Amino acid sequence: MTNPRFDVVGIGNAIVDVLTQTDDAFLDREGLAKGAMTLVDEAQAAAIYDKAGPAMECSGGSAANTIAVMAGLGAKCAFAGKVRNDAFGRIFTHDIRSLGVHFDTAPAEDGPATANCLVLVTPDAQRTMLTYLGASIHLKPADVDLDVIKDAKVTYLEGYLWDPEDAKQAFRAAAQAARAAGREVALSLSDPFCVDRHRADFLDLIEGHVDILFANEAEIKALYQVDDFDAALDKVKGHCKVAALTRSEKGSVVVSGGETVAVTAAPVSQVIDTTGAGDAYAAGFLYGYTRDGGLATCARMGGIAAAEVIAQIGARPETDLKAAMALKLRTWDAAD
């Protein structure tokens, strides 16, 4: 097999985040489920936005964030996702391309606006998200270039893609093409509510179509409908090649075959905004993984990337992540 052109190709909803700081009282008043991602229509999104404080806008989307962070680390990446040819679509396209990511999904010429996600950040650094999927629901199988899929070591899929019907088909086609080409498929479970919506499908995917699974504690417990992390850990064993399970300040646990590796969390001076923590973990992990790193190294790289992202507002690092990664990996080794 020739050396693939890409380390990872991501497929996900192409979203611009609208980030605003708020407080618990606002969430209570609006009846919003704190920490969750809720799908909303355009009118609902506008109604909450009108009541929210000043915001800043930046590119988001779960898989897109992962790809952006990986590109920042120096990986060769591609992305597929649907925007409209509007202002937010141009922002999304600019931001991901400016990182050197191959992104050529044709924008929709009409129909719903580019997706946006109102991210309400509370003082405890938790984020509550309201997503208007807009144009991203029109990602069709034909939008995913299977030549790119075949030419990437890993095809990375976000669980949120399971929400729009067309995207689900694109998701399946991509996973099939990747596997047929001898490549690997990674899946992030995205959100416990997303798991609730699509549990049977996700269990089926993990059984035979996914090599690398990313989930946080709440998501993996939701998947297996158990209350205990260790019980969930037992359940996932043997169901995919690698499962990387994140546990916030408790670090992460990676299961692969008979092996289980637990890694502590990377230190963070101050947690400002947890938006994108899981996305960044997957990025660091896959960066190590596509360079044949051992499981512990992959998990540490994931933890370091996540630590950088939660120490700032927004899901993509403003800092030089490559330098931070090198420095923190060295410190970690020295501490062992």
Add this chain to the structure above:
Amino acid sequence: MTNPRFDVVGIGNAIVDVLTQTDDAFLDREGLAKGAMTLVDEAQAAAIYDKAGPAMECSGGSAANTIAVMAGLGAKCAFAGKVRNDAFGRIFTHDIRSLGVHFDTAPAEDGPATANCLVLVTPDAQRTMLTYLGASIHLKPADVDLDVIKDAKVTYLEGYLWDPEDAKQAFRAAAQAARAAGREVALSLSDPFCVDRHRADFLDLIEGHVDILFANEAEIKALYQVDDFDAALDKVKGHCKVAALTRSEKGSVVVSGGETVAVTAAPVSQVIDTTGAGDAYAAGFLYGYTRDGGLATCARMGGIAAAEVIAQIGARPETDLKAAMALKLRTWDAAD
């Protein structure tokens, strides 16, 4: 005279900032004048944006930033400026209204897009700005509600307003109405290049139409075409009621009648991005001024607001400025 409804009404270009981190090599390659604000057309703006790195978008505009910072401090404010009814126009409108600012300039239904400013931030925290004025050039005298002007203690005008022809007329009409109502008029010189473009007009304004002048060292030297700050200081004396001149890390000097007050700069842990430093200074100063603060207090409040804004990315504080102001004013008093 009844108690006015507003402390300050600002009139300025209504702009959304597109902030990106870059380096000196990029500025050199593109032939951009570091630290300056350059007016560009839509195509020029797009050409540089395409080559720039990932960005974040947030509301900007010089006078609008001043008003936003004042509102954050708890002042009663209004703003007039022209957007289009497009995505950036909605962002601008949302952000300023969400701070409790009275903003009801009707958006343009057609014509150029809402103004944007590509802000290129270099590692030395300097910002180089490329402004596409777009819809903001269509601010007409009729867009400024003179009842609001008459009902504000101070009408604050940015020098940049002198660039679009229509806005200049709006500017003059507002200043006249304010003075006729016994209110005061404040002017920020905005930028040394802006001063070069409109020197004769600005000198005339300062002579008889402006009560409070804001300028930084480069601007006041450009206005009087002198190389020395003290020479500029001598020239400005007696030409308006108050001149507040900022000198970056050297603090600020306020001249009023026979009085000259110099105040040191507020401490900053790390300067990240100087975008909006002058705007924030004017906000802090006017907050004190409209509460009958002494000149030294006004200057300190200006310095504290500026210090908060340069310690972060973007021109409007992400932190609770009201709390920071109270704390730092106390510390300052204790140090005297």
